[in-house]
Amino acid sequence: MASAPAAGAGGNAGGLAEPLLAAANGGGVGAKDKYWVPADEKEEMLGASQEDGRPPQQPLLYRTFRVKGALINLYRLLTLVRVIVVILFFTWRMKHRDSDAMWLWWISVVGDLWFGVSWLLNQLTKLKPRKCIPNLSLLREQFEQQPVDGSSSGLPVLDVFINTVDPVDEPMLYTMNSVLSILATDYPAEKHATYFSDDGGSLVHYEGLLETAKFAALWVPFCRKHCVEPRAPESYFWTKTRLYAGNAPEEFVDDHRCMHVEYEEFKARLDALSTVIAQRSEACNHANTKVRCENATWMLDGTQWQGTWVEPATGHRKGHHPAILQVMLNQPSNEPQLGMPASSDNPLDFSTVDVRLPMLVYISREKRPGYDHQKKAGAMNVQLRVSALLSNAPFIINFDGDHYINNSQAFRAAMCFMLDRRDGDDTAFVQFPQRFDDVDPTDRYCNHNRMFFDATLLGLNGIQGPSFVGTGCMFRRVALYGADPPRWQPDDDSKALQQHSPNIFGTSAAFVNSLPMAADQERSVATPVTLDEAELSDVMTCAYEDSTEWGNGVGWVYNIATEDVVTGFRLHRAGWRSMYCAMEPDAFRGTAPINLTERLYQILRWSGGSLEMFFSRFCPLLAGRRLHPMQRIAYVNMTTYPVSTFFIVMYDLYPVMWLFHGHFYIQKPFQTFALFVAVIIATVEVIGMVEVKWAGLTLLDWFRNEQFYIIGTTGVYPTAMLHILLRSLGLKGVSFKLTAKKLMTAGSARERLAELYDVQWAPLLAPTVVVLAVNVAAIGAAVGKAVAWRWSTVQVAEAATGLTFNVWMLLLLYPFALGIMGLWSKRPYVLFALLLAAVAATASVYVVLVGSVPDFLSSRDLGSIPSSKLV
Numbered sequence: 001m002a003s004a005p006a007a008g009a010g011g012n013a014g015g016l017a018e019p020l021l022a023a024a025n026g027g028g029v030g031a032k033d034k035y036w037v038p039a040d041e042k043e044e045m046l047g048a049s050q051e052d053g054r055p056p057q058q059p060l061l062y063r064t065f066r067v068k069g070a071l072i073n074l075y076r077l078l079t080l081v082r083v084i085v086v087i088l089f090f091t092w093r094m095k096h097r098d099s100d101a102m103w104l105w106w107i108s109v110v111g112d113l114w115f116g117v118s119w120l121l122n123q124l125t126k127l128k129p130r131k132c133i134p135n136l137s138l139l140r141e142q143f144e145q146q147p148v149d150g151s152s153s154g155l156p157v158l159d160v161f162i163n164t165v166d167p168v169d170e171p172m173l174y175t176m177n178s179v180l181s182i183l184a185t186d187y188p189a190e191k192h193a194t195y196f197s198d199d200g201g202s203l204v205h206y207e208g209l210l211e212t213a214k215f216a217a218l219w220v221p222f223c224r225k226h227c228v229e230p231r232a233p234e235s236y237f238w239t240k241t242r243l244y245a246g247n248a249p250e251e252f253v254d255d256h257r258c259m260h261v262e263y264e265e266f267k268a269r270l271d272a273l274s275t276v277i278a279q280r281s282e283a284c285n286h287a288n289t290k291v292r293c294e295n296a297t298w299m300l301d302g303t304q305w306q307g308t309w310v311e312p313a314t315g316h317r318k319g320h321h322p323a324i325l326q327v328m329l330n331q332p333s334n335e336p337q338l339g340m341p342a343s344s345d346n347p348l349d350f351s352t353v354d355v356r357l358p359m360l361v362y363i364s365r366e367k368r369p370g371y372d373h374q375k376k377a378g379a380m381n382v383q384l385r386v387s388a389l390l391s392n393a394p395f396i397i398n399f400d401g402d403h404y405i406n407n408s409q410a411f412r413a414a415m416c417f418m419l420d421r422r423d424g425d426d427t428a429f430v431q432f433p434q435r436f437d438d439v440d441p442t443d444r445y446c447n448h449n450r451m452f453f454d455a456t457l458l459g460l461n462g463i464q465g466p467s468f469v470g471t472g473c474m475f476r477r478v479a480l481y482g483a484d485p486p487r488w489q490p491d492d493d494s495k496a497l498q499q500h501s502p503n504i505f506g507t508s509a510a511f512v513n514s515l516p517m518a519a520d521q522e523r524s525v526a527t528p529v530t531l532d533e534a535e536l537s538d539v540m541t542c543a544y545e546d547s548t549e550w551g552n553g554v555g556w557v558y559n560i561a562t563e564d565v566v567t568g569f570r571l572h573r574a575g576w577r578s579m580y581c582a583m584e585p586d587a588f589r590g591t592a593p594i595n596l597t598e599r600l601y602q603i604l605r606w607s608g609g610s611l612e613m614f615f616s617r618f619c620p621l622l623a624g625r626r627l628h629p630m631q632r633i634a635y636v637n638m639t640t641y642p643v644s645t646f647f648i649v650m651y652d653l654y655p656v657m658w659l660f661h662g663h664f665y666i667q668k669p670f671q672t673f674a675l676f677v678a679v680i681i682a683t684v685e686v687i688g689m690v691e692v693k694w695a696g697l698t699l700l701d702w703f704r705n706e707q708f709y710i711i712g713t714t715g716v717y718p719t720a721m722l723h724i725l726l727r728s729l730g731l732k733g734v735s736f737k738l739t740a741k742k743l744m745t746a747g748s749a750r751e752r753l754a755e756l757y758d759v760q761w762a763p764l765l766a767p768t769v770v771v772l773a774v775n776v777a778a779i780g781a782a783v784g785k786a787v788a789w790r791w792s793t794v795q796v797a798e799a800a801t802g803l804t805f806n807v808w809m810l811l812l813l814y815p816f817a818l819g820i821m822g823l824w825s826k827r828p829y830v831l832f833a834l835l836l837a838a839v840a841a842t843a844s845v846y847v848v849l850v851g852s853v854p855d856f857l858s859s860r861d862l863g864s865i866p867s868s869k870l871v
């Protein structure tokens with residue numbers, strides 16, 4: 001988006017002289033965003049003094065931008081035109097109930113109605129997009145210039161959650177890079193504490209985190225000294241071009257080289273961990289000094305590891321172990337602490353740098369067979385309680401293990417929204433877009449999801465705010481606890497929370513006592529941490545949540561394939577708003593599943609979760625009046641979209657008619673029908689073009705979105721529908737798996753993308769393969785017919801209409817076809833050769849087998865086309 005340098009680094013101090021420029025320092029609106037103009041009033045911006053003698057208001061911490069009048073009005077006008085055409089089309093169809101098969105006619109009418117409605121639901125929420133750009137220099141000015149009670153600044157304290165399960169499927173190197181980027185981020189060290197949740201309870205993670213904490217003692221001061229970006233070492237060392245922003249340029253080259261060596265050694269230690277641990281355990285087992293325990297693994301301090309062994313043993317396997325908590329880095333002092341000058345032990349001179357490290361805690365909740373651990377949501381709720389007993393910050397930010405901080409100003413950016421005097425207090429969460437590192441340049445499987453992150457969410461930002469998308473999101477703690485937003489509740493939150501606490505929050509007195517403090521929204525001084533082991537392990541047990549509101553009205557929501565959208569919904573339903581924050585450079589980056597099968601499974605989980613939500617207590621139709629009407633529409637759309645699959649699959653398979661039927665019309669008279677369809681398709685495409693403009697995207701982004709919509713509806717959503725059907729029959733439903741991420745070695749770009757060419761056959765691929773085959777065969781049959789009989793011009797024209805549909809279908813399914821070709825897909829011409837061969841083969845089979853029955857087939861032939869364009 002913007003061409004602005006590292007956000008907030010310097011910037012226009014006052015932020016008032018040139019508001020737009022100052023705002024741009026927060027990242028977001030720059031030269032490329034020529035279609036966006038400021039939407040807030042100038043006086044508001046400046047914090048004009050008030051007439052009734054009250055003190056002048058603080059200037060606003062973020063600026064809002066809207067799309068330029070001409071462009072957005074064109075967009076709205078086109079939407080209106082399409083709505084009118086669709087209505088005319090339906091009226092016309094209802095008056096012309098004429099078809100070769102009335103049952104098909106009815107299905108197609110219902111299908112078109114569904115597409116019309118779901119398109120409108122989607123479109124309505126995008127008519128008033130808003131972009132909000134934080135002003136980091138104003139934040140510094142308002143919160144960091146006068147130190148507050150012994151603290152270096154007035155910024156609020158913050159808890160950071162990071163989740164992981166499996167050191168192999170989610171490569172530990174990434175997870176530890178994430179941790180390093182958090183520890184090194186530009187936020188006062190005494191003001192944030194990180195809670196690392198290891199859902200696998202594996203010793204490898206535990207010791208990996210210990211290694212990381214040690215390495216951080218070098219890495220973090222290095223980042224501070226030279227202001228490096230990004231602060232995840234793997235991507236930092238991978239970056240080729242760097243702008244120097246620190247104060248010691250003359251020492252940089254040496255420090256950098258030294259750090260690189262240290263990092264390589266650190267990586268080697270991480271790599272060796274599983275072997276080292278196994279060997280150590282073996283040695284201990286054979287040394288008679290310790291109690292013998294078969295397969296046991298001993299920790300460095302001579303005690304036995306409580307979690308899962310390298311080789312599982314009774315009571316020490318995945319899914320069965322007691323709770324573990326270890327503070328790996330203690331809470332630092334409030335005062336900055338300068339490091340040591342260079343020495344033989346440490347060649348880096350840290351004598352001018354604050355070397356404090358923020359608090360870091362390892363936790364692995366108790367796991368017992370027979371309990372539903374509720375995956376990530378369960379893990380995060382444990383983090384929520386444990387952190388409440390320790391640092392208990394009023395704000396929380398959460399990360400998946402594979403997402404790291406790419407812009408060290410991100411925490412501050414989110415604070416601009418939380419602390420802003422307009423809606424700040426009513427803001428439950430600030431969501432950042434998900435961006436990915438490892439996606440191939442053409443984004444074959446639409447991993448970047450640009451239309452969603454750069455258009456849809458900006459649309460929602462203009463209503464009640466973006467949905468929660470799982471990672472890279474800052475929360476207000478009390479909102480997660482189920483408090484009402486101030487605008488809906490004049491009373492003091494903390495009282496309200498305490499009144500109902502016992503059967504809501506569980507039996508921990510320590511937790512209940514932490515509530516009032518959590519409600520102190522702008523607390524800027526960290527509470528001294530005291531460890532009460534009994535209380536801590538109490539809130540980490542499986543049984544703690546029995547008969548409480550956890551996972552329902554409190555914390556992240558349970559019993560659903562995707563906890564994210566539904567948790568965000570619960571907050572919006574309570575009247576909270578959320579804010580969307582897209583920064584430049586990207587705030588966070590992660591890894592995406594780039595092989596087709598993994599990607600389809602991910603889409604399956606999302607669509608399954610969406611449907612589950614619609615058929616649950618969290619159905620958007622059941623929400624009360626605090627949910628903005630447009631926001632409700634957005635959630636209805638977000639939870640019903642997979643239903644389209646029913647009609648899409650049917651349309652996809654219509655071309656079968658080419659194979660078996662002579663002339664066949666779903667709707668007569670055909671010419672008028674075709675004309676309507678053409679206009680309806682054309683308008684949706686033109687609307688897409690305009691959207692691409694204001695969202696700042698490319699046509700490829702937009703086309704990938706169309707392609708993945710079709711691939712999803714054809715191949716994946718049927719399974720999601722099956723899932724919801726099974727669930728409604730009281731069965732378990734389809735089981736969803738963790739998205740595996742492969743470790744990308746820092747080799748050439750080609751090596752990094754090797755995974756793109758993995759083919760893993762799975763039943764999920766079957767429906768789309770069938771649809772591909774049907775469409776190819778239909779083209780073959782058409783060619784066969786054209787060869788066997790001489791057609792009139794009208795026949796050719798009509799056949800061409802049908803064929804256009806087949807070809808369009810193939811274009812949409814092209815990434816899928818490439819995906820199942822594996823390594824061959826590096827040579828797309830092979831695919832075209834195959835296509836030609838398949839068409840030729842079907843055509844000849846057609847001519848030979850059925851070509852001799854002219855009176856059945858010689859008349860006009862048509863496949864059918866879906867009436868309204870689908871996406």
Ligand SMILES: O=c1ccn([C@@H]2O[C@H](COP(=O)(O)OP(=O)(O)O[C@H]3O[C@H](CO)[C@@H](O)[C@H](O)[C@H]3O)[C@@H](O)[C@H]2O)c(=O)[nH]1
Nearest residue numbers: 163164165199375376379400401469470471562602738739
């Ligand atoms: O029992 C579990 C299972 C998963 N996780 C963590 O949950 C996160 C997300 O799981 P993953 O399988 O990687 O899902 P993705 O498809 O990569 O994630 C997307 O989709 C999820 C919703 O389905 C969101 O929660 C994520 O934030 C979003 O990035 C990872 O950090 C996991 O370590 C746990 O902590 N415990």
Ligand SMILES: [Mn+2]
Nearest residue numbers: 400402590739
């Ligand atoms: Mn993920």
